Amino acid sequence: MNSDSLGYLTGLPTDGQSILSLAARSLFDVFANASEGMLLVDRSGRVVWINDHYRRYLPALGFEKEEDFVGRPVVEVVQNTLMGQVMETGKPILIDLLSNKAGTFLVSRFPLRDDAGLVIGALGVVLFDQPETNLQPLMAKFALMQRELDEARDALAAQRKTGPALRQARYSFASFVGASAVVTDLKRQARRAAQTRSPILLLGETGTGKELLAHAIHASSPRARGPLVSVNIAAVPDALLEAEFFGVAPGAFTGADRKGREGKFKLADGGTLFLDEMGDMPVGLQAKLLRALQEGEIEPLGSNQLVPFDVRVIAATSRDLAKLVGEGLFREDLFYRLNVLPLRVPALRERASDIPNLVEVLSEELALRSAVPQPEFKSEAVALLSAQPWRGNVRELRNVIEQLLLRCESGCVDASSVESVLRESGLSQIVPAHVEPAGSALMGPQHLADDPSGERWPLAPRIRAMEVQAVQEALNKTRGNKAAAAHLLGISRAKLYQCLS
Numbered sequence: 311m312n313s314d315s316l317g318y319l320t321g322l323p324t325d326g327q328s329i330l331s332l333a334a335r336s337l338f339d340v341f342a343n344a345s346e347g348m349l350l351v352d353r354s355g356r357v358v359w360i361n362d363h364y365r366r367y368l369p370a371l372g373f374e375k376e377e378d379f380v381g382r383p384v385v386e387v388v389q390n391t392l393m394g395q396v397m398e399t400g401k402p403i404l405i406d407l408l409s410n411k412a413g414t415f416l417v418s419r420f421p422l423r424d425d426a427g428l429v430i431g432a433l434g435v436v437l438f439d440q441p442e443t444n445l446q447p448l449m450a451k452f453a454l455m456q457r458e459l460d461e462a463r464d465a466l467a468a469q470r471k472t473g474p475a476l477r478q479a480r481y482s483f484a485s486f487v488g489a490s491a492v493v494t495d496l497k498r499q500a501r502r503a504a505q506t507r508s509p510i511l512l513l514g515e516t517g518t519g520k521e522l523l524a525h526a527i528h529a530s531s532p533r534a535r536g537p538l539v540s541v542n543i544a545a546v547p548d549a550l551l552e553a554e555f556f557g558v559a560p561g562a563f564t565g566a567d568r569k570g571r572e573g574k575f576k577l578a579d580g581g582t583l584f585l586d587e588m589g590d591m592p593v594g595l596q597a598k599l600l601r602a603l604q605e606g607e608i609e610p611l612g613s614n615q616l617v618p619f620d621v622r623v624i625a626a627t628s629r630d631l632a633k634l635v636g637e638g639l640f641r642e643d644l645f646y647r648l649n650v651l652p653l654r655v656p657a658l659r660e661r662a663s664d665i666p667n668l669v670e671v672l673s674e675e676l677a678l679r680s681a682v683p684q685p686e687f688k689s690e691a692v693a694l695l696s697a698q699p700w701r702g703n704v705r706e707l708r709n710v711i712e713q714l715l716l717r718c719e720s721g722c723v724d725a726s727s728v729e730s731v732l733r734e735s736g737l738s739q740i741v742p743a744h745v746e747p748a749g750s751a752l753m754g755p756q757h758l759a760d761d762p763s764g765e766r767w768p769l770a771p772r773i774r775a776m777e778v779q780a781v782q783e784a785l786n787k788t789r790g791n792k793a794a795a796a797h798l799l800g801i802s803r804a805k806l807y808q809c810l811s
Contacts (some may be wrong), residue, residue, distance in 0.1 A: 316512070319584035323596075333555060341435050341779050342361050342661070343365075345363065345435050345436055345437060346363055346415070346436040346437065346439040347360070347361065347363040347364030347366075347367060347435075347436035347439070348360065348361045348363070348364055348433065348434065348436070349361075349364055349384070349388075349433070349434040350422075350431060350432075350433055350434075351393050351397075351431050351432050351434075352431045352751045353397065353429065353430045353431055354383075354387075355383050355384055355385065355393065355394055355397065356381060356382065356383055356384065357379060357380050357381065357382060357384050358380065358381075358385075358431070359380065360376070360379070360380060363436070363449075364436065367412045367439075370411055370412035370413070371387060371388065371410070371411055371412050371593060372411065373387070378726055381657055384418060388410060389410035389411060390408055390409060390410050390538070391434070392406065392408075392419060392783065393419060393432045393434055396419045396420070396421050396432045396512050397421060397429050397431070397432050399421075400421050400423075400429050401421070402418070402419060402421060403417075403418065403419040404418050404421045405418060405437075413439060415436050415437075415438065415439050416436075416437045416438040417434060417435060417436055417437060418434075418435045418437060418494040419432060419433070419434050419435075420432065420433045420435075423449070425612050431690045448549040450737070464489045470679040471541070472749060479526070479528045479529035479534065479538050480525055480604045481522045481525040481526050481529070482525075482526050482529045482530070483497050483500070483501065483526040483530065485522055485525075486519060486522055486523060486526060487664065487667050487668050487671050488662045488664035488667065488668070489663075489664065489667065490661040490664050492656045492660060492661050493656070493661055493664060496523075496653065496654075496655065496656065499653055500523060500526065500527050500653055501530060503527065503651045503653065504526075504527045504528075504530045504531040505531065505532070506651065507622055508650040508651050509603070509623045509624070509625065509647065509648050509650050510524075510527065510623075510625070510651045510652075510653060511624075511625050511626070511627075511631075511648045511649050511650070511651065511652045511653070512524060512624065512625070512626040512627075512653050512655055513626075513627065513631075513653070513654045514626075514628065514653065514654060514655030514657070515657050515703055516628045516702070516703065516705070517658075517702045517703035517704055517705030517706060518655040518656065518657060518658065518703045518704060519655060519703075519704055519803070520586070520626040520655050521531055521540065521584065521586060521626065522625045523655060524538075524540075524582075524584045524626065525538065525584075527582075527624060528581070528582040528584075528624070531535075531582070531622070532581065533581050533622055536578075536579075536580040536581025536582070537577060537578055537579075537580065537581035537582075538578070538581055538582045538584065539574050539577045539578035539581065539583050539584065540584040540585065540586060540596070541555070541574050541583070541584070541585055541591050542586045542587055543585060543586065543587045543588060543591050544586075544590040545587075548592045548595075551591070551592065551594055551595050552598065552611060553571070553573065553611050554573060554608065555573050555574055555575055555595070555598075555599065555602075555608070556573040556575060556598070556602070556608045556610050556611060557571055557572045557573030557575075557576055557608070557610040557611070557617075558571040558573075558610055558611045558612060559610045559612035559613035572744070573608065573610065575602060575619045576608070576617060576619055578619075578621045579619045579620055579621060580620055580621075581621070581622070582621070582623075582624060583621045583622070583624070584622050584624045584626070585623060585626070586626050587626070587627060587628070588625040588626060588627040588631070588648065589628070589629030589630075589631055589634055589640065590629075591640075593639065593640070593641065596640065596641045596644050597641065597644075598667040599644065600641060600643055600644045600647060603621075603623065603647055606618060606619060606620070607619065617785060618625070623648070625648045631645050631648075631649070632645070657700075657703055658700040658703040658704055658707060659698075659699050659700055662696050662697075663696075665692070665695055665707070666692050666696065668704065668707060669687055669692055669695060669707075669711060670687075672708050672711045673685065673687065673711050673714075673715060674709065676708070676711060676712050676715050677715055680712075680715060680716065682714075682715055682716070683721060685714070685715065685718040685720075685721050685722055685723050686721065686722045686723070686733070687722075687723045688722060688723060688724045688725065690724065690725040690743060691723050691724050691725050691727065691728045693725075693743035694725050694728045694729065694732075694740075694742075694743045695707070695728055696708070696743070696744065697743045698732065698740070698741055699741065706735075709735070710728075710731055710732065710735060713731045713734075713735070714728065714731055715733070716729060725743070752765065753774055777809045778809055780799060781795065781799065781809045784796075784798045784799050
């Protein structure tokens with residue numbers, strides 16, 4: 311039986327052009343019935359047709375009758391439309407967010423062409439009219455990225471306006487690289503804390519990014535246009551700390567500046583004072599610091615006058631302050647004064663899923679700074695970096711990446727290069743790429759029982775491997791249909807994407 315006979319029996323066209331025409335009509339009907347609305351414009355950009363679903367948006371757009379809407383230029387009746395751009399370029403916009411008086415919509419736009427290939431109009435399709443509900447995970451990520459972009463722009467604008475010489479935040483929340491659950495939660499808490507006046511205590515190991523987070527908090531706080539003054543307590547001799555904090559009155563002692571010297575509290579007036587390595591502060595100075603925080607005033611060395619100040623304090627430490635309190639090395643009342651809004655900054659091994667992004671960002675930054683080409687990191691190299699425990703956290707990772715960049719001659723970093731640098735950096739035991747790094751969030755070394763042979767059997771990577779295998783089997787069964795695979799597994803599509811990432 312030939313194709314013409316088959317077409318006669320089925321009633322379907324058999325030549326390519328006829329099938330294409332039928333497919334076009336069929337797809338148009340699908341969009342018209344399944345979408346939340348459709349709109350057609352002609353070559354001049356005037357609305358020539360809307361379907362029944364689209365008519366429900368007319369009152370919100372300011373039109374009572376369809377006749378008042380159809381026939382007018384689309385730019386006049388639909389705010390923020392890009393239909394004109396589609397007709398000018400002849401290129402579709404497959405996915406876009408459109409916001410106007412009627413709400414926020416997920417839309418697609420397609421150019422329409424005649425037989426000669428000339429653009430004669432455009433088709434707009436409303437895919438979802440409540441994307442925040444239908445696409446909640448995607449919208450949440452979009453909102454987070456938009457907020458971080460806005461924060462970065464504000465920080466840059468403030469720096470340009472005030473000049474780099476003044477004490478300003480150098481980082482925003484966008485600078486704290488990471489999309490893991492623990493980092494997302496930390497940023498959420500930090501943003502909320504930034505809007506308050508209470509002291510913030512940043513807890514975490516060295517090299518985790520506590521100072522960067524302090525900058526981000528200041529940059530997103532109401533004090534962002536004020537100064538940000540940092541003091542590393544461990545780097546200042548004990549004898550000079552009091553003068554560093556409270557300042558020195560003119561001629562307070564022999565050799566003192568006749569004009570006096572302002573302390574960090576006064577320099578930070580109207581802004582934020584960041585106290586790094588708070589656990590290293592001498593006990594004798596702690597009482598004076600406590601009084602200053604309680605009274606909002608300081609007394610410079612050699613002066614009998616009290617000087618008021620308005621400062622928001624962010625303290626950071628890698629030490630266990632509660633333990634220091636029990637040992638009598640840190641004042642209990644000062645601890646309670648600082649521990650109002652504690653934020654724990656996770657160790658890098660607790661957010662190993664962020665390491666690939668960190669490798670990309672750090673390698674780009676270091677390549678620009680060192681004026682060398684940014685190399686490509688092979689997947690096995692990134693996997694090996696992601697598996698390490700990183701006792702020095704991001705600071706140690708940054709050091710290793712910088713060494714790799716400066717040694718790279720081929721434009722590509724492989725696993726052997728990473729292993730070589732790790733060994734030369736003094737790492738006594740390199741964790742293989744397929745093994746979960748010791749001390750991870752789910753399985754720390756204190757929870758890994760040694761068997762008689764001395765081997766370790768971490769549970770987390772095994773569970774992860776089983777999840778990935780189950781997802782792959784479900785995708786094979788559903789021929790790659792992710793929605794059907796998620797339904798088959800009884801999980802959300804977001805969880806399925808998480809297993810694949």
